[in-house]
Amino acid sequence: MSGSAASLRARADLRTAGRIVVKVGSSSLTTSEGKVDDERVLALVDALAVRRAAGTEVVLVSSGAIAAGLDPLGLPRRPRDLATQQAAASVGQGLLVARYTAAFGRHGIGVGQVLLTAEDVIRRTHYVNARRTLYRLLQLGVVPVVNENDTVATDEIRFGDNDRLAALVAHLVHADALVLLTDVDGLYDRAPSKPGARRIDVVAGPQDLAGVSLGTPGSRIGTGGMVTKVEAASIATTAGIATVLTSAAQVAPALEGQDVGTWFAPTGSRRASRLLWLAHASLARGRLVLDDGAVAAVVERRMSLLPAGLVSVEGQFDAGDPVDLCDQKGHVVARGLVNYGAGELPGLLGRSTHELAAELGPAYEREVVHRDDLVLLH
Missing domain, CATH: 2.30.130.10 (PUA domain)
Incomplete structure (x- = not known):
């Protein structure tokens, strides 16, 4: 599980990756009260803008719509009922995209909102349209900001805090790497708060996760957790896409290929995007x-x-x-x-x-x- 010379060289390839997908979770963008934290948004966008300036195409998969809608609606915590979740997402999505538009605008970069559900890629005509839209946005120099369409989704709204969505989008756009950002600096062999907990530097395959305790999903604001992130990494790596799991605070060194977080090495090759969705996203x-x-x-x-x-x-x-x-x-x-x-x-x-x-x-x-x-x- 320790970092090898080969894995460090692979990490270094992130510096020259032509296209990456970065996923950020709700807890990394909002305060504990559910408000969007502008400083966190700016720090993330600044790091992504540096990569854009270096010639890398970036797709951002961003959670936070429901969380961003809590405060304006006077909700003290993430609602459990679907109708209120959808209402919060409706209010919060506009606020979130407005923040991204302003933050990327400081660097002269435009953004485009792309809201997806599982069926958008399961059904062939839908997935062709989704792929075409994402590719055209990238060709036009725009950063696609992808989220699940929480305002109309039903089963999809409980789909794992966008981690799985990010892995599937990475495959859809033929990304060179997937970066999963959370509020923990990597995958540990047990809860990081426990004595003797060690960060796992490299996961070369499922055998490296034997005996690892992934805990339970999610914070009060988000819905994900290490379980969904490891599942997302597995989806991506079995499709040939290297994955980095680290904290949002370490996004800049992670994108530079430094030895931070946990590196999941590719274990398989690509297959048809809609089959990946069929296996992992469909009901x-x-x-x-x-x-x-x-x-x-x-x-x-x-x-x-x-x-x-x-x-x-x-x-x-x-x-x-x-x-x-x-x-x-x-x-x-x-x-x-x-x-x-x-x-x-x-x-x-x-x-x-x-x-x-x-x-x-x-x-x-x-x-x-x-x-x-x-x-x-x-």
Whole structure:
């Protein structure tokens, strides 16, 4: 877990990275009362502006909309009910972006607000639009400020304080690195307040996290914690993106490649962005139970799911929704975008596509879930 020469060289690559995604949490931007702390915002923006001046494209994923809305609405703490969370986000998002606009404006840099939900990248037409918007903003020299669309999100609003969103955005824009900023200076092997706690300099793979206590999520203002940050780092690194976890106070040295925080080394290679979202961001709308042959075809041979392999259908969903694919013991083996609604599938169970096409027409000679819209879950 100690920093090696190789990891230090890898960290140094941050100095010349062409594109980075930086995520900052609510607790790093606001006071304990929920007000936006202008000094913290300015310090963050100043560090990012230095990197911009050095030629690096920056995407900022920023929490804080709900937190920023607490004080104007007279709320003493983050609300638990969804409607009040959405109201706070509606008020706070404008305040937050106004701060960023003014802070980046001091450096002659424009900002663009991008609000996303999981479906914006799960569905192909949506994710193409999201990617195109982000790329165009970067081409125009603008810093995209990304947040979840908390004013309309439902399940997504409890999605992990934007940590997972940041990892997925980093993949979406083909970033060279992801920097996760929080109020702790790195990942420790136990709670930092406990005697003997040691900062973990490098995580080369899951084995380096064995026995590490990640604690419980979140502060009073934010919703995240080390659990969600390590999950986000895992999403990014398995997709080939190096990740740094450190405190917002150390953002400048982190971006310079100095030995601060915790460095998560890449462990995998990139795959289609929407499949990453499908695996990590989507909420399954139903379950398809497969026979043993279909499970083997999907998992071992990476084939599409055909009606002949279906045993039963659970839940209510429309064509294009995410569904879980399960074996007959109930174990989820994959997730995919289904080509039929829940009402259509019961009449197709166990039947071949040729038989269905002959009886119902050529539109039924299609897969239940195409292999290009399917991701294996472990």
